[in-house]
Amino acid sequence: MAPIISIKDLSKTYASGLQALKSISLDIQRGEILGLLGPNGAGKTTLISIICGIVTKSRGSVTVDGHDNVTAFREARKLIGLVPQELHLPIFETVWDTVSFSRALYGRESNPGHIEATLKKLSLWDKKDSKIVTLSGGMKRRVLIAKALSHEPRILFLDEPTAGVDVALRQDLWAVVRGLRDSGVTIILTTHYIEEAEELADRIGVINKGGLVLIEQKKALMQKLGQKKLTLELAKPLATIPMALSKFATALSKEGRELAYTYDTHDNKGGIAEFLSVLTKSKIDYIDLHTEQSSLEDIFLGLVKS
Amino acid sequence: MNWRAVLTIFSSEMKRFFRTIGQSLISPVISTILYFVVFGAAIGSRIQHIEGVSYGAFIVPGLIMLSLLTQSISNASFGIYFPRFSGTIYEYLAAPISALEMVLGFVGAAAAKSLLIGLIILVTSAFFVPLEIRHPFWMVAFLLLTAATFSLLGFMIGLWADGFEKLQIIPLLIITPLTFLGGSFYSLDILPPLWRTISYFNPVVYLISGFRWSFNEVADVNVIVSLAATLGFLFVCLAVVAWMFKTGYRLKN
Numbered sequence: 046m047a048p049i050i051s052i053k054d055l056s057k058t059y060a061s062g063l064q065a066l067k068s069i070s071l072d073i074q075r076g077e078i079l080g081l082l083g084p085n086g087a088g089k090t091t092l093i094s095i096i097c098g099i100v101t102k103s104r105g106s107v108t109v110d111g112h113d114n115v116t117a118f119r120e121a122r123k124l125i126g127l128v129p130q131e132l133h134l135p136i137f138e139t140v141w142d143t144v145s146f147s148r149a150l151y152g153r154e155s156n157p158g159h160i161e162a163t164l165k166k167l168s169l170w171d172k173k174d175s176k177i178v179t180l181s182g183g184m185k186r187r188v189l190i191a192k193a194l195s196h197e198p199r200i201l202f203l204d205e206p207t208a209g210v211d212v213a214l215r216q217d218l219w220a221v222v223r224g225l226r227d228s229g230v231t232i233i234l235t236t237h238y239i240e241e242a243e244e245l246a247d248r249i250g251v252i253n254k255g256g257l258v259l260i261e262q263k264k265a266l267m268q269k270l271g272q273k274k275l276t277l278e279l280a281k282p283l284a285t286i287p288m289a290l291s292k293f294a295t296a297l298s299k300e301g302r303e304l305a306y307t308y309d310t311h312d313n314k315g316g317i318a319e320f321l322s323v324l325t326k327s328k329i330d331y332i333d334l335h336t337e338q339s340s341l342e343d344i345f346l347g348l349v350k351s
Numbered sequence: 352m353n354w355r356a357v358l359t360i361f362s363s364e365m366k367r368f369f370r371t372i373g374q375s376l377i378s379p380v381i382s383t384i385l386y387f388v389v390f391g392a393a394i395g396s397r398i399q400h401i402e403g404v405s406y407g408a409f410i411v412p413g414l415i416m417l418s419l420l421t422q423s424i425s426n427a428s429f430g431i432y433f434p435r436f437s438g439t440i441y442e443y444l445a446a447p448i449s450a451l452e453m454v455l456g457f458v459g460a461a462a463a464k465s466l467l468i469g470l471i472i473l474v475t476s477a478f479f480v481p482l483e484i485r486h487p488f489w490m491v492a493f494l495l496l497t498a499a500t501f502s503l504l505g506f507m508i509g510l511w512a513d514g515f516e517k518l519q520i521i522p523l524l525i526i527t528p529l530t531f532l533g534g535s536f537y538s539l540d541i542l543p544p545l546w547r548t549i550s551y552f553n554p555v556v557y558l559i560s561g562f563r564w565s566f567n568e569v570a571d572v573n574v575i576v577s578l579a580a581t582l583g584f585l586f587v588c589l590a591v592v593a594w595m596f597k598t599g600y601r602l603k604n
Contacts, residue, residue, distance in 0.1 A: 097445040098444060098445055099441055099444045099445055099603060100599075100603050101599040101603045118447065118449075119447040119449075122446060123447050125445070127441065127442075127445045129438070129441050131438055133437060133438030133439045133440075133441055133442075134439065136437075137370070146363060147446075149355055149356065149359035150359055150360070150442060150443070150446040150448065151356070152353040152355045152356055153355075154355075192442070
C-alpha cells in the first residue's frame, strides 16, 4: 500500500540561519506508530510543524495521502490531527467549547456524539463544563489530544505527549494511543523517553542535527543493534584476563571479581556457549551469572554521540 | 471556502468581546461620551459655528472616527496577537483554512466590534447634540470601509508585534496623533497654510472629512477624493496582509 505520508528531500533553514532539517526523506506507512527520537533541538518539532503546515519549508515536498501539503493543503490537513508539545490552550474556555471549536475549524459539521465519545475515551467527560484554567497539567494534555481528535483525523501527530506527565497518566495515554492505532489511525510520536518509543512504536526513527540518522522496524533494530552483556561473579579474583579469553570482548571489574563479556545475539562466532566452555576449560570458576540486553537507550546514545 | 471555519473564528472572537463587555464596549462608549459632554455641551456652546454647524454636531463624526480607528486597531491587533502569544495559533495554522478565511474571521470580527461601538456612540451622541445625517448610505459606507481598513492595519500590527508594548506603540504614537491632527476637532480652514498643506499628507484627514460630509456636507476635501483615499488605503492594507501570509511572516517562520 502507498505510504500515507511521503516526505522527500525536506530541508528547513530558519531566518536566523539555523539549518533545522537537512534533506530528510521518509515514508510513513498506514496504520503504523512511528516513534521519532532525538535530542533537544534535533529537528523533530520542525519536521512535524512542516508536515502540519505550521512552518514553511525551504525545500523538498510532503504529500499526505497523495495530496501535496502546500498546494492541496485543505485535503492534506483534514487528515491530520496535531497535539503540540506545549500546553497551548484557550484557558478561559470550557473543555466542551474548545473541542467543538476545533472540529468546526476543520470545517466538519457539528457532531456532539463524536465529541462526547472522544471526551469519554480520554476520561474528560466529567470535566466537559470546566474551564481549562482550572484543570491540572495532565488534564490539559488530554484536552489537547481531544482537540486533535475532534475532526476524526486519519493521522495523529503527538509531539512529546508525555513530557511532564505522571506515571499513571502516561500509562493511560499509552493505552489511548494503542486504541487509536487499533482503530486504524496512523500515529507519529516524538519523544525524549526512549522507553516510550520502545513500548509503543512499530518503527523507530532517530533524528539528530536535522538529519534522519536511522529508520528501522523496532524489532529489527533491537535485534540488529542489540547487544547482550554477560556478567560473571568469579569464585576467585583474576589479576588479568587469561590468554584463552583474548578472542572474546571481555572486561574485568570490581578488583577482578567480576568478568563481563559483551556479545551479539546474532553473531554465531564467539557465542555464549563457546565462551562458557572456554571458561570451563581454563578452570575459571564462577558463583553466579546474569545477562543484560542493551536497551534502545544504549542504541540511541550510541547513534547520537557518534 | 471553509465558511464554517470563518464563522467559527468570527463567533469565537465575538464571544470574547461580549465576555469582556465592560472593557470592550462600555469603556470606549463612556470615554467618547465624555468628549460630547465637555466639548459639545459645556465648551461647545461658547465656540462659534463651523460652516453653519454647531461645534457639538461638528465633532460627532470626528469622535466616531477616533473611536472607530482606535477600536478597530486594538481589537484586531489583540485578536491575532493573543493566540500568537498564548501559542493557540498553532491550531489555526494547522487547520484547513486559507489566509483569506483567517483574515475574514479575525478582521471581520474586529471590524464588527468597532462598528458596533461606533453605532452606539452615534446613537448616544444624539442625546447631547443636534444630529443630522444627510447621506446615510455614504455614512455607512465610510464606517464600513474605515472599520475594515483599520482592522486590517491592526491585524498587521498584531502579526508584527513581538510583545505587548509593541501592540500599543503604533496606536499611541501614530494613530492617536494623526486622528487628533486630522480634523476631528477642527476644520483644516483654521490652520495656517503651511500646516494645512502638511495635513493633506495625513490619511486620517480624508476619512474624517468624507465621514463628516455624509453628516452635514461640511468637508475639508472633496468626498470623491476622500473615498478614493480610503479605498486606496484599504488596498494597501490588503496587499501587505497578503504579503505577510505569503511569506509566512512572523507566523510560519
